[in-house]
Amino acid sequence: MKNNKLSQISNSQKISDIDLRILKDIEKKISWLSAWMIHNANNIRPSLDGIKVGGHQASSASIISIMVALYFKILKSEDRVAVKPHAAPVFHSIQYLLGNQNQDKLENFRAFGGAQSYPSRTKDTDDVDYSTGSVGLGGAITIFGSLIQDYVTQHNFVSKNFKPGKMVALLGDAELDEGNIYEALLEGAKQNVRNCWWVIDYNRQSLDAVVADKLHLKIDELFASMGWRVITLKYGKKLQSLSKIKGGNKILNWIDNCPNDLYSALSYMGSKGWREHLNKDLKNNKDAINIINSLSDEDLNETMSNLAGNDVEAVLEAFIEADNDDIPTCFIAYTIKGFGLPLAGHKDNHSGLMNNDQMKGYQKNLNVKNGDEWDYYSGLDSSEDLIKDFLSKNPFYEGDKRLFSDKKIYIPNKLNYKNAEVSNTQEVFGRILNEIGKEDSDLSKRIVTFSPDVTVSTSLGGWVNQKQIYNREHKEDIFHNEKVVSAQKWLASPKGQHFELGIAENNLFLALGAAGLSDKMFGSALIPIGTIYDTFISRGLDALNYAVYQDARFLLVATPSGISLGPEGGAHQSIITPLIGIGQPNLLMFEPTYADELEIILRYTFAYMQDPKGSSVYVRLSTRNIPQIKREINEKIEEEILSGGYWLEKSKNKSNITIVFSGVMAPEVFEALEILKEDNLDVSVLSITSGDRLYKNWKEAQKQRSIGNKVLSRIEELFLDTRKESVIVSLIDAHSSSLTWIGGAVGKKTVSLGVDEFGQSGNLKDLYQHYSIDADAIVDACAQALSN
Numbered sequence: 021m022k023n024n025k026l027s028q029i030s031n032s033q034k035i036s037d038i039d040l041r042i043l044k045d046i047e048k049k050i051s052w053l054s055a056w057m058i059h060n061a062n063n064i065r066p067s068l069d070g071i072k073v074g075g076h077q078a079s080s081a082s083i084i085s086i087m088v089a090l091y092f093k094i095l096k097s098e099d100r101v102a103v104k105p106h107a108a109p110v111f112h113s114i115q116y117l118l119g120n121q122n123q124d125k126l127e128n129f130r131a132f133g134g135a136q137s138y139p140s141r142t143k144d145t146d147d148v149d150y151s152t153g154s155v156g157l158g159g160a161i162t163i164f165g166s167l168i169q170d171y172v173t174q175h176n177f178v179s180k181n182f183k184p185g186k187m188v189a190l191l192g193d194a195e196l197d198e199g200n201i202y203e204a205l206l207e208g209a210k211q212n213v214r215n216c217w218w219v220i221d222y223n224r225q226s227l228d229a230v231v232a233d234k235l236h237l238k239i240d241e242l243f244a245s246m247g248w249r250v251i252t253l254k255y256g257k258k259l260q261s262l263s264k265i266k267g268g269n270k271i272l273n274w275i276d277n278c279p280n281d282l283y284s285a286l287s288y289m290g291s292k293g294w295r296e297h298l299n300k301d302l303k304n305n306k307d308a309i310n311i312i313n314s315l316s317d318e319d320l321n322e323t324m325s326n327l328a329g330n331d332v333e334a335v336l337e338a339f340i341e342a343d344n345d346d347i348p349t350c351f352i353a354y355t356i357k358g359f360g361l362p363l364a365g366h367k368d369n370h371s372g373l374m375n376n377d378q379m380k381g382y383q384k385n386l387n388v389k390n391g392d393e394w395d396y397y398s399g400l401d402s403s404e405d406l407i408k409d410f411l412s413k414n415p416f417y418e419g420d421k422r423l424f425s426d427k428k429i430y431i432p433n434k435l436n437y438k439n440a441e442v443s444n445t446q447e448v449f450g451r452i453l454n455e456i457g458k459e460d461s462d463l464s465k466r467i468v469t470f471s472p473d474v475t476v477s478t479s480l481g482g483w484v485n486q487k488q489i490y491n492r493e494h495k496e497d498i499f500h501n502e503k504v505v506s507a508q509k510w511l512a513s514p515k516g517q518h519f520e521l522g523i524a525e526n527n528l529f530l531a532l533g534a535a536g537l538s539d540k541m542f543g544s545a546l547i548p549i550g551t552i553y554d555t556f557i558s559r560g561l562d563a564l565n566y567a568v569y570q571d572a573r574f575l576l577v578a579t580p581s582g583i584s585l586g587p588e589g590g591a592h593q594s595i596i597t598p599l600i601g602i603g604q605p606n607l608l609m610f611e612p613t614y615a616d617e618l619e620i621i622l623r624y625t626f627a628y629m630q631d632p633k634g635s636s637v638y639v640r641l642s643t644r645n646i647p648q649i650k651r652e653i654n655e656k657i658e659e660e661i662l663s664g665g666y667w668l669e670k671s672k673n674k675s676n677i678t679i680v681f682s683g684v685m686a687p688e689v690f691e692a693l694e695i696l697k698e699d700n701l702d703v704s705v706l707s708i709t710s711g712d713r714l715y716k717n718w719k720e721a722q723k724q725r726s727i728g729n730k731v732l733s734r735i736e737e738l739f740l741d742t743r744k745e746s747v748i749v750s751l752i753d754a755h756s757s758s759l760t761w762i763g764g765a766v767g768k769k770t771v772s773l774g775v776d777e778f779g780q781s782g783n784l785k786d787l788y789q790h791y792s793i794d795a796d797a798i799v800d801a802c803a804q805a806l807s808n
């Protein structure tokens with residue numbers, strides 16, 4: 021697989037001289053526009069608040085040739101790209117030339133409503149495939165994008181003329197410091213990922229520093245060990261030609277041995293620095309010295325800084341060579357950060373900006389006329405017609421063909437499952453999925469599940485037994501074939517509907533993110549469901565945030581949760597997750613108490629995930645068995661449950677105490693209720709199925725009121741049934757602050773119970789008592805709330 025050589029490319033694939041000239045012109049234009057866009061935002065657009073606008077001229081300059089080669093010669097409409105976050109100006113400039121971005125957005129780069137600082141699927145309007153910003157995640161999601169592309173193709177969910185594309189990641193070299201990269205690579209290797217290219221902008225600089233020497237060797241080995249082809253692009257065309265001149269190889273060897281920081285410093289210093297060091301270090305090699313002496317200052321600087329990643333011709337040759345198969349390929353492209361700018365190579369250039377004089381000089385060099393700064397053609401060598409014609413043939417030119425959608429998946433009016441008198445929400449989730457698995461319905465076919473090595477312990481076992489594990493190849497279940505008794509059948513096949521992931525929660529969320537974009541990216545609607553232990557959401561939280569930031573749609577089933585895990589102990593008992601549920605945009609959270617609530621919530625979720633105004637959903641479940649209540653579910657109860665809160669117990673009179681609770685604490689609430697009733701107190705019980713939804717609804721009502729609409733939020737309406745001076749006691753097996761806001765919303769004194777410290781092993785009685793969430797604690801809290 022390993023292929024380090026740049027072999028000769030066939031004549032038919034050779035780049036014509038005309039094309040090359042145009043590409044160099046385009047490269048020049050993109051260099052100008054990306055630097056100008058940032059300069060305009062920082063120096064020309066009036067600032068109203070004095071806050072630095074920023075932007076990354078050096079980071080952008082580093083990757084221009086790579087992106088020009090890709091977007092103007094290699095990529096096809098079906099290919100998808102995650103662009104290095106700090107190359108957003110390059111991306112926006114490319115889309116501008118291709119007619120997919122307007123000048124106004126560029127003039128407003130980093131301003132409200134303008135082109136975004138980092139490419140954003142949802143906020144930008146110029147056809148971003150994957151959002152980026154949090155380094156490491158953009159690269160990693162391309163692996164999962166590729167797996168999902170294979171999945172929908174093998175399940176025949178794609179249209180007849182669907183063509184699989186390449187998933188391309190453009191990464192900064194420092195992104196490889198992020199651990200999630202390796203988790204993703206390993207998962208990709210296990211699943212035999214293909215159609216995936218990672219192009220590493222190897223400028224050997226991060227934000228603060230110049231990276232360790234010879235890092236490329238480690239990167240090379242790493243990708244090769246993961247089954248990737250590695251292509252190193254080191255010398256540009258000028259440097260390559262040195263190898264043919266006597267003494268030239270000495271100069272190339274000198275570059276090979278030059279420490280990264282010295283090379284960067286010399287790139288910044290220019291010809292004087294190069295000459296001094298080369299003359300000193302190569303003084304014993306006459307041929308090499310002759311070459312150096314024969315070059316003018318400008319030529320010497322251009323030659324010594326001619327790395328392949330900044331040379332569009334060299335980059336193109338490498339891309340063309342690898343473009344004939346589906347082998348996952350890593351390109352290590354040597355570049356100079358800030359290439360072509362006065363900032364080139366300076367170690368502090370990450371946030372560096374050219375000053376007015378430097379910008380003027382740059383404009384002069386590129387021949388861009390004053391007043392023509394946003395012009396498409398000013399300063400270019402090729403004629404306007406030639407460039408227009410070239411651009412108009414680009415598959416992305418004025419394109420709107422890349423956003424797909426599929427028809428909605430039908431969701432039945434009822435999901436079947438057998439309930440018991442006593443049960444828990446995790447088990448019921450498993451039963452519901454198991455029943456769906458038996459059906460020959462659209463829903464049953466389109467659900468795809470994911471779990472990071474907690475499939476069985478989150479109750480997905482029954483579903484997987486029916487639906488098999490997904491793999492591009494058929495794989496027998498050896499234990500089953502050898503008649504080893506096991507409840508699990510782990511047959512893997514291209515028909516499978518479950519992704520069995522290794523224990524890496526980042527990968528779970530990236531996979532859900534990729535699957536949750538399948539409708540828009542491949543025109544194949546899926547219902548992706550991921551299961552995870554609730555507490556380990558935090559482990560992959562940034563990847564979860566990243567997935568919903570792009571508006572990927574999925575269901576996250578987090579179970580078990582809270583100290584109700586009992587003996588499992590503090591490392592597994594989640595505390596802050598309901599706060600994540602409230603705080604995380606694009607993720608609606610529910611925490612059902614009873615099986616019937618869960619059925620309603622899941623049914624609702626499957627539709628909500630498909631609603632353009634919907635979002636992803638997170639349900640927090642538990643393994644605690646609790647007595648179920650017998651009731652006839654009708655539309656009204658369904659609505660109330662889905663509204664986020666409903667009266668589970670209402671006192672005959674308007675209550676003076678409201679116990680507000682979520683999830684599995686119902687038995688303690690009812691126990692406390694009996695005690696309180698003995699004291700003739702009017703107590704009502706409000707079950708909170710979604711604090712998140714209630715909170716959002718309350719905020720929306722405030723917004724409406726601010727524009728003169730007289731509306732009450734759901735939580736305010738509910739409390740109309742309580743006495744004016746009544747109090748609230750809230751209770752949740754999670755951080756007590758999760759429900760405290762309700763007191764503020766309805767203007768009532770509130771005492772909040774919950775788990776604010778780390779949990780520990782124990783039985784529920786001991787734990788609930790220790791953390792003061794048992795019936796006695798509820799009664800005490802009521803007394804406290806009523807006292808002055």
Ligand SMILES: Cc1ncc(C[n+]2csc(CCOP(=O)(O)OP(=O)(O)O)c2C)c(N)n1
Pocket residue numbers: 078079082104105106153154155191192193194195221223225226227228357370
């Ligand atoms: C998760 C995360 N941590 C920190 C940052 C802040 N940050 C932005 S860029 C950067 C270094 C980027 O270096 P590299 O990936 O090599 O990019 P380039 O040199 O091409 O600019 C850092 C640390 C971030 N964007 N994301």
Ligand SMILES: [Mg+2]
Pocket residue numbers: 192193194221222223224225226357
């Ligand atoms: Mg870098």
